[in-house]
Amino acid sequence: MTTSTTSTPFREGLFRDGSDGPTLLAGRCTSCGRVSFPVPDMCLQCRGQDIDAVELGGDAELLCATTVHMPNRHFPPGHAVGFVVLPQGVRIFTQLRPVDAKPFRSGMPMKLEIAPLWREDDTDVLAYRFVPA
Amino acid sequence: MQDVVVLGVGQSEFGKFPERGIAELGGAAARTAIADAGIDPGDLQAAFSSRVYEAMITSQTILKDLGVTGIEMVNVENACAGGSTAVRSLYKDIAAGYVDVGIAIGVESMTTSPVAGKLIPPDKDDLDGQMGLSMPVLFALQAKRLMETHGAKEEDFAQVSVKAHEFGALNPKAQYRKRFTVEEVLGSRMVADPITLLQCCPNTDGAAAVVLASADFARKYTEKPVRITGSSLISGDYDFKRADLTTMPLGVKAATSAYEQAGIGPEDVDVVELHDAFATEELVHYEDLGLCPRGESVGLLRSGATSLGGRVPVNPSGGLLSLGHPLAASGVRIICELTDQLRGRAGDRQVPGAKVGLAQMLGGAATGLDAGAASVHILTV
Numbered sequence: 001m002t003t004s005t006t007s008t009p010f011r012e013g014l015f016r017d018g019s020d021g022p023t024l025l026a027g028r029c030t031s032c033g034r035v036s037f038p039v040p041d042m043c044l045q046c047r048g049q050d051i052d053a054v055e056l057g058g059d060a061e062l063l064c065a066t067t068v069h070m071p072n073r074h075f076p077p078g079h080a081v082g083f084v085v086l087p088q089g090v091r092i093f094t095q096l097r098p099v100d101a102k103p104f105r106s107g108m109p110m111k112l113e114i115a116p117l118w119r120e121d122d123t124d125v126l127a128y129r130f131v132p133a
Numbered sequence: 134m135q136d137v138v139v140l141g142v143g144q145s146e147f148g149k150f151p152e153r154g155i156a157e158l159g160g161a162a163a164r165t166a167i168a169d170a171g172i173d174p175g176d177l178q179a180a181f182s183s184r185v186y187e188a189m190i191t192s193q194t195i196l197k198d199l200g201v202t203g204i205e206m207v208n209v210e211n212a213c214a215g216g217s218t219a220v221r222s223l224y225k226d227i228a229a230g231y232v233d234v235g236i237a238i239g240v241e242s243m244t245t246s247p248v249a250g251k252l253i254p255p256d257k258d259d260l261d262g263q264m265g266l267s268m269p270v271l272f273a274l275q276a277k278r279l280m281e282t283h284g285a286k287e288e289d290f291a292q293v294s295v296k297a298h299e300f301g302a303l304n305p306k307a308q309y310r311k312r313f314t315v316e317e318v319l320g321s322r323m324v325a326d327p328i329t330l331l332q333c334c335p336n337t338d339g340a341a342a343v344v345l346a347s348a349d350f351a352r353k354y355t356e357k358p359v360r361i362t363g364s365s366l367i368s369g370d371y372d373f374k375r376a377d378l379t380t381m382p383l384g385v386k387a388a389t390s391a392y393e394q395a396g397i398g399p400e401d402v403d404v405v406e407l408h409d410a411f412a413t414e415e416l417v418h419y420e421d422l423g424l425c426p427r428g429e430s431v432g433l434l435r436s437g438a439t440s441l442g443g444r445v446p447v448n449p450s451g452g453l454l455s456l457g458h459p460l461a462a463s464g465v466r467i468i469c470e471l472t473d474q475l476r477g478r479a480g481d482r483q484v485p486g487a488k489v490g491l492a493q494m495l496g497g498a499a500t501g502l503d504a505g506a507a508s509v510h511i512l513t514v
Binding site for chain 1 (some may be wrong): 252260261263264265266267269270273274277278281322323324325326327371372373378500501
């Protein structure tokens with residue numbers, strides 16, 4: 001029995017996993033300063049065309065969480081998901097990884113993790129999720 | 134602008150009928166609506182139909198069996214708001230004077246669709262959809278915020294479903310026709326915490342149709358016309374613009390526009406039909422429609438004002454939860470229910486003396502938007 005070790009990011013340009021820890025990749029509008037994830041083609045607030053690349057880091061606060069008891073395309077029953085808010089005010093939907101069956105609570109500090117979340121064509125698909133800090 | 138009235142309404146049976154095609158389901162609703170209007174099918178000058186799944190020439194497929202050919206037929210899609218979109222499209226054409234009378238049809242065969250028995254995901258390429266977002270998940274997370282910010286309890290969400298089924302048990306067209314207790318709702322299988330199975334609408338096959346006409350045309354057929362006095366359709370706005378998940382700004386915008394057109398306020402509404410695909414969202418719509426001040430939706434529910442016999446009953450048809458939710462049919466079906474209510478022919482679920490009805494429908498989810506579409510229609514006698 002062999003195990004494939006190839007992996008591929010779920011989409012290019014969403015995150016970077018460096019030696020200094022993982023970070024989500026976002027864009028900041030040079031006109032109005034709005035920070036967006038993922039990097040937008042244009043600013044969705046002021047329609048500005050110039051977007052600077054910024055890193056959001058890996059720290060977030062949990063807004064809300066739920067456990068889904070039905071299968072989803074990539075995830076088996078029992079997976080946890082939620083919204084987290086990054087320090088720049090960016091709210092994102094994400095998979096969550098519970099730790100030690102500790103209940104998720106609003107306001108809980110969370111940390112970004114880049115991990116293989118599902119497999120496609122014998123390849124691990126890397127994506128982002130958050131775990132309690 | 135011509136005044137537009139609802140001249141006739143029709144609804145097929147709602148339930149699981151995998152053996153019935155689109156033409157059969159839609160035909161049943163359209164025939165009833167045409168007969169109710171008292172017109173000849175040949176009078177129809179335009180048709181707008183909506184269907185989410187496997188949709189192509191829906192109007193033509195249904196109406197060719199009714200002897201209706203050679204007129205303008207348009208087929209629209211706007212997720213669960215597709216039926217409302219068909220109604221509004223026809224409304225606009227009549228108001229503008231392009232046609233005098235037409236039919237709007239919504240139809241769905243959920244049991245033969247690719248999502249039969251599954252969670253309905255956003256588009257397959259949608260970022261959040263790929264990451265696991267689906268309709269019940271979105272509404273479960275919204276419900277979690279309601280618990281945090283509004284003091285909503287799991288029992289409150291269950292009560293929305295209990296209320297829907299109390300109404301649905303009185304509706305001969307409903308899929309469930311069965312009452313449930315709060316304990317039974319909470320004890321049903323968990324789908325996405327806090328939403329249990331009995332807080333989700335079922336998979337439903339069915340269709341609804343309405344014949345709309347100009348007030349001039351309608352004069353020959355009815356002495357008590359149900360007028361459409363407000364009609365709005367608004368696409369979703371950026372999610373980042375809302376402070377929290379407990380309001381859907383597109384719904385507020387749709388309601389505000391419809392109220393302005395009708396020259397009324399939420400306090401004037403006697404009966405409401407709204408999108409309760411999941412019990413929890415009903416509380417959000419109470420506030421977005423202005424049925425109560427911000428933050429007071431739980432109190433409004435607990436007061437019984439939206440229940441059978443209350444000040445402003447919500448979803449007397451049984452709603453999507455109990456009557457059933459053939460996606461694109463629901464936006465048309467809510468117009469059927471309100472028309473029956475305003476004509477005083479809603480049987481055991483009749484809201485006494487109802488003069489003003491509000492029909493709201495919500496459709497779709499996409500990464501970055503509060504929802505896909507929201508539509509509000511106000512009907513008046």
